Structures are given as structure tokens and as C-alpha cells.
Amino acid sequence: MKQQDQRILNALFAHPLQHDLRMDDVEALLIHLGIRTEHRDDHRINLQAPSGRTVVLHAASGKHHPLLDDDGVLRLRRFLKEEGITPEHPIADAPQPRGEQAKRLVVHLDHRGARLWWLDGDEVQLSTLQPHGLWSNHQRLTHRHDRDVAGQRAPADHDYLNQLSQAVLQADRVLLIGHGHGESDLRQLLKKHLRQHHHAAEKRVELAIVDDTACSDAELLAIAKEHFGNTPQRQKP
Secondary structure, eight states: OOHHHHHHHHHHTOSSOOSOOBHHHHHHHHHHTTOEEEEOTTSEEEEEOTTSOEEEEEEEOOSSSOEEOHHHHHHHHHHHHHTTOOSSSOOOOOOOOOGGGSOEEEEEEETTEEEEEEEETTEEEEEEEOOOGGGGGTOOTTSHHHHEETTEEOOOOHHHHHHHHHHHHTOSEEEEEEOOOGGGOHHHHHHHHHHHHOHHHHTTEEEEEOOGGGOOHHHHHHHHHHHHHHSOOOOOO
């Protein structure tokens, strides 16, 4: 276990209670422990352990960063103990995946939806995600008449971004392929969403600017495999 993760685990079990535990530090620890995190709009975060056990935490207001409140510390402490995790008995580190052993995800994003290729050695699995609401109409956010509805700016499709975020959380390395500028670049919108809701996971995301209008699926995959082969393996936070 990393020194930072061990420090946060020790702090969660400290007496008296510590009141300065940042939510992004706690989330990084939980992801390392294999616990699935999902942010809600009411400043709460849902946790699900590999065993299926769940708990909900609340982020208290902090001067500079969201903090875990006292009730959250106690709830998380109990949750971890029920999973057999304590400072004295943390889950041992699994070997870090490298090269072809990493769980790699390639996401091609445009306003019609997302295609996700999971790379496992020479095997490739394809899945798709479709946007809902306004984005499902293939509206391009760069044009004012497309993004304004009754005089209001069209909101982001948070359900769609949450689905994409959950896929990112399952991967060791992620490459976002696409192009665009500003609000028309869905890769940047997804990274911003991850930064706000899954801060630790954003670090595993890489970008590739590709003129996807001129590329076949095979060419996109070839670009992704070359990218993964030419960049250092990133470890999970």
C-alpha cells in the first residue's frame, strides 16, 4: 500500500476523530482498495465493496476542499472493518499491471455517442453508450441555436457522463479519442466531470487528438495501441 494511502487509512481509525480528511484523498484510498465510488448531486457519495456491501457518505464543507464529516468517518470506519480492512490489516497490494497486462480502455467520443474498446492482450471487446436528453438529438454545443433551449443554455447530460465515468473507474489506463474545441470537445467535458466527481480517476486518463471523420475503427484501434505502447505505464492512484 502506498504511504499516502496508509496515512489516510490510519487517520480514518485514529482516536480522537480527525476532522481534516479530504474527500479526494479518501476516494483515492477507496479506489486503491477496489471499492467502487459514485457521486450524487446532493454532495453524497455511494460506496460499494467487492463483497456487494454498500454505504453512503456525506462530504462536509471545507475551506478549500470537501471534507469527510464526523458521521462519515465513523460510517466508513465500520464499513472497512466489516470488509476486514484496518490499519493493521490493510488489503495487500496486487501486482501493478504493466504493458499488455493493464486493463486498457479506449473511448471514442462524439455527439452521436461513445464507443468503448476494452483491450486485453490481443483480445478486443466493444461496447457502446448512447447519450440521453438533449445530447441524444446530436446537437453540437458549439452552435448557439443548438445549445439554447427557451433562452437557457442546454445542461450537460450528467447521466451520460456518469456512465462514462463508471467505465473509466474500471480501467487501469484510459485513452480518449476525438477532436473539437471548447464545449464541442466531449473529451474535455468528461475530464472536467471526472475532476469534479472522481478526482483520483482523472489521473489515469490520456487524450489523443484524432481526425475521426477520416478513420476507420481499425485505424482508431491501431492509433490507440501505438499510444499505449509508446507511453509509460501509469499506475492506479
